[in-house]
Amino acid sequence: MIEPEPAVAAAIFGDRIEVARAFTDALARHGEERGLIGPLEAERLWSRHVLNCAIAAPLFSGRVGDVGSGAGLPGLVLAIARPDVEWVLIEPMERRVAWLEEQAAALGLSNVEVVRGRAEEWSHGPTLDAVTARAVSALRTLIPLSAPLVRDGGELILLKGAAASDEIAAAEKQIRRFGLRDVRVEVLGEGLLDQPTRVVRATVR
Secondary structure, three states: OOOOOOOHHHHHHHHHHHHHHHHHHHHHHHOOOOOOOOOOHHHHHHHHHHHHHHOOHHHOOOEEEEEOOOOOOOHHHHHHHOOOOEEEEEEOOHHHHHHHHHHHHHOOOOOEEEEEOOHHHOOOOOOEEEEEEEOOOOHHHHHHHHHHHEEEEEEEEEEEOOOHHHHHHHOHHHHHHOOEEEEEEEEEOOOOOOOOEEEEEEEEO
């Protein structure tokens, strides 16, 4: 059973809603068989996943990396919502890379580059304006993977769950080590989404 599209989806995606519908439909139909989503996720794909990612789209600019892009949550969703931003989807697993490349082509996302590899294998230095990630690992593990990819003055914009503040406290050592400044939790979509999105934001020094 595929979750019906919530009315708020059109407001969030604006004139990109048809592309968002095409991606969500493809993920709902093929995601489980290709090992991208769990067996119950199609029933809550819009509300739990797609809109949870899309609500963060206004936070980004420039060239942004998505570490552990997986099914394209958040990378493909954000690329749909923000065609004016360049997205680098970093994913080590071949079958997920194939999915990301297929969807970027099928959806006409010329602002997407898919890189097969792990974040720690990134060889281009701190060149990205921001890095995002969702459901990859705890903040104390994620910071050493993501911060080295970001230019001086760029941002980490990491989608997290209800324990985001606790993760910040547990990552105190890594925050100091990588010189992160203005580390905070922002809550997005209150009054708009059934479950607001929590984002950990920090400036990379």
